[in-house]
Amino acid sequence: MHRYQSPSPDDAAYIDAVVDRVEASLDESLLPVDIFNDDRIFAAEMQRIFTKNWVFMGHESEIPNKGDFVMRRIGVDRVILVRDSTGTIRVLNNHCRHRGTEICHEDSGNTSVFKCPYHGWAYKNDGDWAGAPLMKDAYGEKLDARDWGLLRAPKVETLFGFVFASLSEDVPPLREALGDAVWAFEAIFNLHEDGVEVLGPPEVFTVKADWKNGAENFAGDAYHVGTTHYSNTLDGFIPGLNNVAVAAHGYDFGNGNSFIGHSIHELIAPPFTLWGYPEEVRSQFQFDRLDDVQREMIENRPPTIGTIFPNLSYLRFPQPYKENEWPIPFTNIRVWQPVAPGVMELWTWEFEYTCAPQEYKDKAYLAGQYGFGSGGVFEQDDTVVWEGIAKAGKSSWAREAGMRLHLRQKRNGPDPEWQGPGRYYESILGEYLQEEFYRRWVKEMRSHKTTQPAEIRAAGIAAGGAETVGTTASTETALAAIAETEKKQGALA
Amino acid sequence: MTSEQVDLTAEQLRHLAEDFLAREAKLLDERRYDQWLEMIDDDVLYEVPIRAAKFDYDEETSAGAFRIRDDRYLLALRVKRLATGQAWAEVAPSRTLRVVGSVIVERGELPDVINVESAVLLYRQRGHDELGDIIPVRRTDRLRITDTGLKLFRRHAVLATAILHTPNLGVFL
Numbered sequence: 018m019h020r021y022q023s024p025s026p027d028d029a030a031y032i033d034a035v036v037d038r039v040e041a042s043l044d045e046s047l048l049p050v051d052i053f054n055d056d057r058i059f060a061a062e063m064q065r066i067f068t069k070n071w072v073f074m075g076h077e078s079e080i081p082n083k084g085d086f087v088m089r090r091i092g093v094d095r096v097i098l099v100r101d102s103t104g105t106i107r108v109l110n111n112h113c114r115h116r117g118t119e120i121c122h123e124d125s126g127n128t129s130v131f132k133c134p135y136h137g138w139a140y141k142n143d144g145d146w147a148g149a150p151l152m153k154d155a156y157g158e159k160l161d162a163r164d165w166g167l168l169r170a171p172k173v174e175t176l177f178g179f180v181f182a183s184l185s186e187d188v189p190p191l192r193e194a195l196g197d198a199v200w201a202f203e204a205i206f207n208l209h210e211d212g213v214e215v216l217g218p219p220e221v222f223t224v225k226a227d228w229k230n231g232a233e234n235f236a237g238d239a240y241h242v243g244t245t246h247y248s249n250t251l252d253g254f255i256p257g258l259n260n261v262a263v264a265a266h267g268y269d270f271g272n273g274n275s276f277i278g279h280s281i282h283e284l285i286a287p288p289f290t291l292w293g294y295p296e297e298v299r300s301q302f303q304f305d306r307l308d309d310v311q312r313e314m315i316e317n318r319p320p321t322i323g324t325i326f327p328n329l330s331y332l333r334f335p336q337p338y339k340e341n342e343w344p345i346p347f348t349n350i351r352v353w354q355p356v357a358p359g360v361m362e363l364w365t366w367e368f369e370y371t372c373a374p375q376e377y378k379d380k381a382y383l384a385g386q387y388g389f390g391s392g393g394v395f396e397q398d399d400t401v402v403w404e405g406i407a408k409a410g411k412s413s414w415a416r417e418a419g420m421r422l423h424l425r426q427k428r429n430g431p432d433p434e435w436q437g438p439g440r441y442y443e444s445i446l447g448e449y450l451q452e453e454f455y456r457r458w459v460k461e462m463r464s465h466k467t468t469q470p471a472e473i474r475a476a477g478i479a480a481g482g483a484e485t486v487g488t489t490a491s492t493e494t495a496l497a498a499i500a501e502t503e504k505k506q507g508a509l510a
Numbered sequence: 511m512t513s514e515q516v517d518l519t520a521e522q523l524r525h526l527a528e529d530f531l532a533r534e535a536k537l538l539d540e541r542r543y544d545q546w547l548e549m550i551d552d553d554v555l556y557e558v559p560i561r562a563a564k565f566d567y568d569e570e571t572s573a574g575a576f577r578i579r580d581d582r583y584l585l586a587l588r589v590k591r592l593a594t595g596q597a598w599a600e601v602a603p604s605r606t607l608r609v610v611g612s613v614i615v616e617r618g619e620l621p622d623v624i625n626v627e628s629a630v631l632l633y634r635q636r637g638h639d640e641l642g643d644i645i646p647v648r649r650t651d652r653l654r655i656t657d658t659g660l661k662l663f664r665r666h667a668v669l670a671t672a673i674l675h676t677p678n679l680g681v682f683l
Contacts, residue, residue: 124562125562217560217576218560218562219560220560222673222674222675222678247594248594248596248597249591252587252590252594339583340581386579387580390577391677392577392679394587394591394597397597397598397599397600397680398598401599402598404637
């Protein structure tokens with residue numbers, strides 16, 4: 018297993034040079050292949066992207082009750098996503114503050130206390146330190162609950178029930194950070210006041226490919242479908258996959274957040290507006306929750322596939338679930354979870370509108386699972402075509418030769434008539450969305466946001482909440498924050 | 511074969527079931543999928559549940575979530591897809607070896623049904639130079655005694671891994 022190390026100062030020069038070369042290459046619509054399998058780039062991605070930005074954790078419906086928790090990852094760390102005893106959703110580091118032992122060892126469950134198996138330090142489900150064995154003899158008095166609580170993500174926010182966390186305070190509020198992509202989220206997930214719910218626990222499998230290849234693919238690659246997935250036409254399952262890219266459109270919401278849209282009613286048959294939802298579901302939809310442009314969009318070319326930077330993707334497409342049945346749409350959410358250079362875990366969940374009949378949810382689950390996930394007749398082939406890219410990224414020959422990948426499809430530019438936010442492109446061809454994804458990558462790889470030391474964060478929270486803590490704490494401000502807390506504690510005592 | 515399991519001794523049942531599993535494994539290893547499908551009942555339900563790390567064994571697969579849940583049509587479609595030569599996850603096809611053991615054979619509740627449990631270590635080498643993956647799985651099967659031999663009509667294949675360490679389930683368990 019890969020062992021994460023922060024880049025050293027020497028590494029920083031190398032990383033900066035690579036990032037510069039990526040940006041210069043993008044200006045020529047090219048992309049250096051080495052970023053897909055490189056120890057130092059991977060370490061920098063963990064440090065500069067995954068612990069410094071909003072990342073997707075899960076959905077509220079996975080932890081409906083107080084005390085419910087599921088295990089997730091941020092960067093290479095396993096973290097606990099928990100609804101605490103007051104109902105607040107927390108993201109907690111899984112390591113005991115006493116010696117660092119992992120405290121939670123199940124993938125899901127319900128608990129009011131997490132107890133370390135090493136010496137027995139115990140934590141409330143909001144992360145606060147709760148106690149330790151032989152407290153009087155070993156410590157004399159109780160430790161400060163916040164100072165010695167579990168590290169917790171300073172920012173946790175939700176959007177239509179989807180939970181995101183940031184380990185840096187130096188991020189704008191979630192809605193602001195997602196920007197115009199929120200408008201697309203509304204069109205996809207806000208068709209009913211009860212929203213969507215998860216249909217089961219996530220499926221997880223290891224793929225020997227870089228996380229960016231999955232994210233890039235879902236950001237805007239409809240071009241691959243006709244080749245990668247053509248077996249699903251040749252075997253008679255879904256006709257016409259070789260022509261899908263022609264009926265695909267692009268939505269660029271900025272910051273590397275983008276969606277592909279499909280004119281499904283043209284691809285399959287006229288009734289297949291609204292992703293092809295059958296009457297039993299669409300009759301439940303509350304269309305007045307959307308604006309006119311959103312309504313027109315989901316009627317005729319709904320967002321079917323998309324990526325929210327860095328590693329969250331979405332997929333809703335109609336697919337048959339049984340012989341001689343019409344295709345029905347399923348909704349799949351996935352995370353391209355980096356675990357090592359050139360290796361990721363693929364996490365996939367299936368969702369459906371809560372208001373849909375249970376019978377429909379069961380059918381949609383089958384449809385989604387047959388196409389996507391480890392056994393999926395589409396996904397299987399995606400994962401292996403991406404494996405080759407990770408090999409190229411490690412190739413001495415490719416690196417010495419300065420091999421750069423081709424992003425030079427003909428571009429026709431955005432539609433000037435588009436009334437919605439962001440930009441709309443009639444044609445998905447052009448690889449412009451993939452370029453935007455890598456432009457955001459360049460921007461984040463250049464950033465040097467901080468993750469604050471544990472004691473400072475705890476002190477900040479004790480002094481009045483994470484929001485008040487400075488965003489670029491230097492050692493001096495850190496020491497000042499601790500001193501202030503100590504003073505306050507002294508005053509209280 | 512016209513006998514029902516009530517007419518057969520425990521030894522005969524065990525022999526039939528073990529022979530079935532061994533021949534099935536050989537057909538799959540040799541990628542003779544059309545012949546394999548002849549061993550599959552029309553009413554088959556082939557499922558691979560999602561497994562989680564939990565303290566209680568019974569809770570590990572209790573969430574009703576599946577990596578694969580196929581009827582005969584979907585299973586046969588997988589075979590047809592592999593035959594296109596463009597199902598890239600299996601081009602070139604994996605070289606596999608299925609070792610089937612720990613077989614438990616019991617009379618089913620219906621007179622024409624045998625319940626069979628087995629543990630399988632499925633070795634799979636993909637690509638050219640990659641080390642092989644091992645897919646460990648415990649299967650609970652139900653076999654139907656028919657005039658044309660035993661047929662598999664229920665397979666519940668529980669992986670020993672919560673996180674799958676082979677990039678896809680392009681091979682049958």
